[in-house]
Amino acid sequence: EIVLTQSPVTLSLSPGERVTLSCRASQTVSGNYLAWYQHKPGQAPRLLIYGASMRAPGIPDRFSGSGSGPDFTLTISRLESEDFAVYYCQQQRAFGGGTKVEMK
Amino acid sequence: EVQLVESGGDLVRPGGSLTLSCSASGFIFSNFGIHWVRQAPGKGLEYVSHISSNGRSTYYADSMKGRLSLSRDNSRNTVELHMSSLRLEDTALYYCVKGSPWGFYYFDSWGQGTPVTVSS
Numbered sequence: 001e002i003v004l005t006q007s008p009v010t011l012s013l014s015p016g017e018r019v020t021l022s023c024r025a026s027q028t029v030s031g032n033y034l035a036w037y038q039h040k041p042g043q044a045p046r047l048l049i050y051g052a053s054m055r056a057p058g059i060p061d062r063f064s065g066s067g068s069g070p071d072f073t074l075t076i077s078r079l080e081s082e083d084f085a086v087y088y089c090q091q092q093r094a095f096g097g098g099t100k101v102e103m104k
Numbered sequence: 105e106v107q108l109v110e111s112g113g114d115l116v117r118p119g120g121s122l123t124l125s126c127s128a129s130g131f132i133f134s135n136f137g138i139h140w141v142r143q144a145p146g147k148g149l150e151y152v153s154h155i156s157s158n159g160r161s162t163y164y165a166d167s168m169k170g171r172l173s174l175s176r177d178n179s180r181n182t183v184e185l186h187m188s189s190l191r192l193e194d195t196a197l198y199y200c201v202k203g204s205p206w207g208f209y210y211f212d213s214w215g216q217g218t219p220v221t222v223s224s
Contacts, residue, residue: 033207044199044214045149046214047210051207056212088148090211093151093163093165093209094151
């Protein structure tokens with residue numbers, strides 16, 4: 001069973017800042033099979049990144065994913081007000097615990 | 105536009121049963137796996153179950169194994185998740201989720217969720 005550990009748990013930031021979120025997998029899955037989702041209160045989660053680095057359709061290019069097993073990163077180049085949310089990494093049937101990006 | 109609409113969530117007593125439904129539109133339903141993901145109050149996302157595009161393969165999370173049955177009707181674009189022997193810890197918002205063209209476990213569309221509350 002894959003366990004995904006996300007860090008940090010919470011980030012307090014201001015608009016315009018650069019954001020780096022981490023996700024570590026307990027085991028390596030071939031093909032960099034990793035996704036990132038954004039989840040805002042009262043909304044459905046939204047797929048941002050798949051295949052560790054591929055942006056889903058319609059996702060702004062300020063979002064980027066990188067890394068390979070076991071360490072992956074989601075970067076938001078310049079934080080915008082609509083980006084405050086919880087971010088989850090996912091590998092197959094496992095989700096990380098989430099990182100909450102909140103306004104400072 | 106892809107749409108997934110869940111229904112059937114309710115307040116149920118411990119030990120009770122419930123059937124959640126998901127109605128899909130806006131894509132070729134029979135081409136994609138359908139998954140269920142839940143979120144308990146104040147918690148993160150938890151994978152629950154999936155059914156393959158043709159309905160021949162299903163998976164149930166260990167936390168609910170033996171208490172779930174998932175089926176689909178590709179002629180009606182619907183999925184049903186039957187849950188039995190419900191426990192307090194099954195209280196959550198249950199999302200119906202579509203697999204993507206890029207991989208079975210990449211979820212490119214989510215419903216708004218249907219709430220299940222297990223309480224005496």
